[in-house]
Amino acid sequence: MTTRTHRRAILVAGTIGESPLRPDGIAKLKGQFAYAQDLEAEGMLWGATVRSPHASATIESINLAPALSIGGVHAVLTASDVPGRPWFGLEHPDQPVLAGDRVSFWGEPVAVVAAEDPDTARLAAAAVEVVYREQVPLTDPEEADLRDEVFRRMRIRRGDQEVSGPVVIEGFYEVGMQDQAPLGPEAGLAIPDGQGGVDLYATSQFVHVDHDQIVASLGLLPEAVRSHPTGIGGAFGAREDVNLHIHLCMLALHTGRPVKMVYRRSESFAGHVHRHPARMWYRHTADDEGHLLRVEARIVIDGGAYASTTSAVLANACYFAVGPYRCDSVSVDGAGTRTNNPPCGAMRGFGAVQVCFAYEAQMDRLAEALDLDPLELRRRNVLATGDEMPTTGQLITTPLPTAEVIETLRAMPLPDLDQSILPGGSGLTSEPQDVVRGVGYAIGIKNLGFSEGFDDFAQARVRLTSEGAIVETAAIEVGQGLVTVLAQLARAGLGVSKAEVRHVDTSKIDSAGSTSASRQTQISGGAALEASSRLRKRILEQHHGDDLNDDGVWRSGVLVVPMEELTRELWEETVTFRHPPTEGPDADGQGAVHADFAVAGHRAVVDVDPELGMIKVIRVDTAQDVGKALNPGSVRGQIEGGIMQGVGLAIMEELVLENGVVRNPNFTDYLLPTILDAPDVEAVLIEEDGSWGPFGAKGVGEPPTISSTAAVAAAIRLATGRQLNRVPIRPQDISLG
Amino acid sequence: MIVEFTLNDGPVTARVMSPGSALDVLRDELGILGPKSGCEQGECGSCSVLLDGAVVCSCLVMAGDLHGSVVVTVEGITGAPMHPVQTAMHEAGAVQCGFCTPGIVVAAVDLFERNPHPSDEEIKEALAGNICRCTGYGAIMRALEGLSAGIAS
Numbered sequence: 022m023t024t025r026t027h028r029r030a031i032l033v034a035g036t037i038g039e040s041p042l043r044p045d046g047i048a049k050l051k052g053q054f055a056y057a058q059d060l061e062a063e064g065m066l067w068g069a070t071v072r073s074p075h076a077s078a079t080i081e082s083i084n085l086a087p088a089l090s091i092g093g094v095h096a097v098l099t100a101s102d103v104p105g106r107p108w109f110g111l112e113h114p115d116q117p118v119l120a121g122d123r124v125s126f127w128g129e130p131v132a133v134v135a136a137e138d139p140d141t142a143r144l145a146a147a148a149v150e151v152v153y154r155e156q157v158p159l160t161d162p163e164e165a166d167l168r169d170e171v172f173r174r175m176r177i178r179r180g181d182q183e184v185s186g187p188v189v190i191e192g193f194y195e196v197g198m199q200d201q202a203p204l205g206p207e208a209g210l211a212i213p214d215g216q217g218g219v220d221l222y223a224t225s226q227f228v229h230v231d232h233d234q235i236v237a238s239l240g241l242l243p244e245a246v247r248s249h250p251t252g253i254g255g256a257f258g259a260r261e262d263v264n265l266h267i268h269l270c271m272l273a274l275h276t277g278r279p280v281k282m283v284y285r286r287s288e289s290f291a292g293h294v295h296r297h298p299a300r301m302w303y304r305h306t307a308d309d310e311g312h313l314l315r316v317e318a319r320i321v322i323d324g325g326a327y328a329s330t331t332s333a334v335l336a337n338a339c340y341f342a343v344g345p346y347r348c349d350s351v352s353v354d355g356a357g358t359r360t361n362n363p364p365c366g367a368m369r370g371f372g373a374v375q376v377c378f379a380y381e382a383q384m385d386r387l388a389e390a391l392d393l394d395p396l397e398l399r400r401r402n403v404l405a406t407g408d409e410m411p412t413t414g415q416l417i418t419t420p421l422p423t424a425e426v427i428e429t430l431r432a433m434p435l436p437d438l439d440q441s442i443l444p445g446g447s448g449l450t451s452e453p454q455d456v457v458r459g460v461g462y463a464i465g466i467k468n469l470g471f472s473e474g475f476d477d478f479a480q481a482r483v484r485l486t487s488e489g490a491i492v493e494t495a496a497i498e499v500g501q502g503l504v505t506v507l508a509q510l511a512r513a514g515l516g517v518s519k520a521e522v523r524h525v526d527t528s529k530i531d532s533a534g535s536t537s538a539s540r541q542t543q544i545s546g547g548a549a550l551e552a553s554s555r556l557r558k559r560i561l562e563q564h565h566g567d568d569l570n571d572d573g574v575w576r577s578g579v580l581v582v583p584m585e586e587l588t589r590e591l592w593e594e595t596v597t598f599r600h601p602p603t604e605g606p607d608a609d610g611q612g613a614v615h616a617d618f619a620v621a622g623h624r625a626v627v628d629v630d631p632e633l634g635m636i637k638v639i640r641v642d643t644a645q646d647v648g649k650a651l652n653p654g655s656v657r658g659q660i661e662g663g664i665m666q667g668v669g670l671a672i673m674e675e676l677v678l679e680n681g682v683v684r685n686p687n688f689t690d691y692l693l694p695t696i697l698d699a700p701d702v703e704a705v706l707i708e709e710d711g712s713w714g715p716f717g718a719k720g721v722g723e724p725p726t727i728s729s730t731a732a733v734a735a736a737i738r739l740a741t742g743r744q745l746n747r748v749p750i751r752p753q754d755i756s757l758g
Numbered sequence: 759m760i761v762e763f764t765l766n767d768g769p770v771t772a773r774v775m776s777p778g779s780a781l782d783v784l785r786d787e788l789g790i791l792g793p794k795s796g797c798e799q800g801e802c803g804s805c806s807v808l809l810d811g812a813v814v815c816s817c818l819v820m821a822g823d824l825h826g827s828v829v830v831t832v833e834g835i836t837g838a839p840m841h842p843v844q845t846a847m848h849e850a851g852a853v854q855c856g857f858c859t860p861g862i863v864v865a866a867v868d869l870f871e872r873n874p875h876p877s878d879e880e881i882k883e884a885l886a887g888n889i890c891r892c893t894g895y896g897a898i899m900r901a902l903e904g905l906s907a908g909i910a911s
Binding site for chain 1: 886897
């Protein structure tokens with residue numbers, strides 16, 4: 022990995038731009054790190070959930086008696102037992118805590134039970150007799166669109182709508198339903214406090230928004246519930262929505278005992294939202310030199326049964342529908358549909374992934390029509406700082422090194438034709454002479470942080486103690502390394518070498534916002550840096566010092582207040598950090614709706630056996646706009662992991678639905694990339710000062726997923742000559758067309 | 759039924775109440791929480807342990823089959839302060855969420871105990887049964903390639 026730097030040197034040594042070891046690494050390597058599924062409490066009961074086997078049905082009756090008659094069963098709760106608001110939802114409370122008179126998707130929770138042990142709980146859940154009357158589910162998003170069953174429509178009109186040109190490319194593209202598949206299934210433990218309240222330790226990306234939904238549905242005052250950040254095994258968007266949280270609190274309050282629940286993998290697939298499947302119609306109009314004159318798109322994403330974040334995902338898909346390219350005439354119509362398919366919501370890339378697959382296929386076809394090199398076509402249309410976003414008209418004021426991404430990819434050397442591992446693996450399925458290599462490129466863009474006027478903030482507290490700096494936050498560590506980078510920022514701000522991050526519950530600190538939208542390093546990081554910088558300034562002012570380090574406060578080279586003496590006093594600073602405000606769109610979808618952007622590009626080298634449809638992704642190289650790599654090791658981890666998920670969407674990962682029922686809710690049939698599928702990755706980090714994150718840092722979590730899928734698809738198209746307008750690309754799509 | 763077996767160098771006895779898996783016995787009966795439950799189908803490898811010297815997914819082993827066996831979990835992987843595999847993974851940034859990590863440590867330690875200098879292909883083959891959703895496997899490969907080559911990373 023190489024790094025290009027165009028910005029000032031970091032003044033504080035030993036912190037920023039280094040890759041210190043993870044503070045939780047040893048515990049994780051020794052199997053001692055506590056995940057939600059590992060938690061226990063004295064006298065704990067186990068919960069289980071009764072779920073709908075149908076995508077659409079009315080509930081005629083529920084008989085709890087057979088479940089309650091089982092020894093060791095302490096509670097069986099249904100919709101009528103929900104004490105407060107009967108619905109929850111991340112943006113709109115439209116999803117029943119427990120289904121009442123009807124179920125609207127496969128796997129919808131109908132009842133929850135608590136019992137002495139997990140087997141008894143599952144037995145009791147199976148014994149609950151629910152009589153359903155099945156209805157014909159609405160599963161076709163286009164039919165839902167026609168029936169006006171939508172969560173949101175988007176309409177973007179920018180520039181002259183009558184533009185025409187000599188080259189017109191039309192296409193239809195489709196993206197299947199991907200699952201985040203975090204390796205740790207949903208789990209939690211709720212402990213009643215004996216005073217009508219409850220402490221919840223559960224898998225989450227955003228404990229404060231969980232908390233708000235929990236207290237509403239429990240009908241409790243905010244202070245009665247404390248939601249605690251807890252060890253989780255990955256997230257990728259799957260943990261933004263409430264699932265077992267309210268159920269656990271209800272069971273704990275009802276029984277007066279701690280209750281633990283752990284989803285099995287099949288239940289996890291029903292228990293969290295997925296990436297929206299998308300259908301996209303595009304028309305690109307260009308001049309003879311390949312300059313985009315007009316882009317028109319119609320985008321339908323299926324939100325499934327309940328709202329979750331469909332409104333925001335749809336908006337993102339539409340705002341980034343043109344990609345990182347200049348164009349002054351744009352028309353985008355979008356619909357986020359309501360069907361009886363499983364609810365869809367946040368997944369890494371959040372709407373930008375789906376459209377990138379479509380617009381980059383269009384760009385390749387345009388290049389082909391003009392007999393232009395694909396990268397040259399992109400270079401001619403490149404979007405840069407000082408341009409207006411092609412969709413919203415927003416002036417881009419932060420660095421947007423799209424041109425440098427393209428030039429970097431162009432300059433990266435191509436690998437030799439090493440065919441030691443052929444498509445199909447070691448099973449001698451492919452013969453070397455049948456294998457064709459394709460090299461595909463794609464460039465993607467996405468917003469960072471929350472948009473459309475959302476008040477996006479994070480609070481962090483920094484304390485200087487005799488043990489070093491302590492950063493308190495409710496920002497969730499999902500594995501990305503937030504605990505490392507916040508400590509680096511505290512060291513940088515304060516000037517001391519010891520720093521650690523401590524997670525605190527919702528009663529002890531204000532929200533850090535969600536660990537999503539690539540936002541925590543910028544926003545919680547911004548709060549941690551600001552708090553530690555202010556604290557340093559205050560300490561130096563009070564003691565008339567000119568330096569602070571591990572020894573204490575210094576003045577003119579003399580230690581005037583040793584650290585031990587300094588930290589007898591409470592030194593603490595709490596900061597709420599906000600990014601520059603955004604605004605909602607006008608009726609034409611115009612406005613400064615985003616706080617910041619990042620671009621990344623990918624080059625995929627893929628070997629294909631066109632006859633067998635077998636694929637081997639050899640390399641995926643990338644150039645990514647990172648602002649400033651605060652921790653290059655963690656950035657690389659995000660890049661490699663994000664690329665792997667992008668490759669997964671390109672060639673294997675899809676939830677298969679039949680009448681709204683998921684046919685493959687397990688890791689045997691929902692295929693995830695293994696180490697044998699992992700491509701080699703060369704990553705170039707493009708650093709440029711000017712973003713509002715700490716030291717100019719941009720979020721890095723999502724860009725690796727935006728265009729990696731599209732690049733792999735492009736490579737397979739070139740190798741096979743097939744259109745391949747749908748991902749994931751399956752063997753039969755290649756061999757049978 | 760009662761099963762008696764050797765767990766990480768010590769004899770243990772556990773009561774098996776239902777037709778559960780070895781993973782259930784380890785986690786729920788014996789409180790051995792290093793092996794993780796990720797898929798219950800032997801696909802993800804998070805529950806990997808050594809059973810009589812062979813790497814197995816403990817979720818696929820019937821609880822009763824533990825009787826008379828020798829089981830090593832990640833808790834039984836030792837070294838000062840860690841096994842070289844663990845140290846290499848730590849230093850290479852091969853841990854993110856860490857949920858897959860105990861299983862990967864068990865599989866990789868087994869490989870390196872048998873073959874101190876595995877090739878890239880041998881490393882990939884040994885870890886083919888362990889899914890990692892966070893890292894994309896790059897840092898894991900760098901850690902183990904470096905260990906194989908005798909390079910302190």
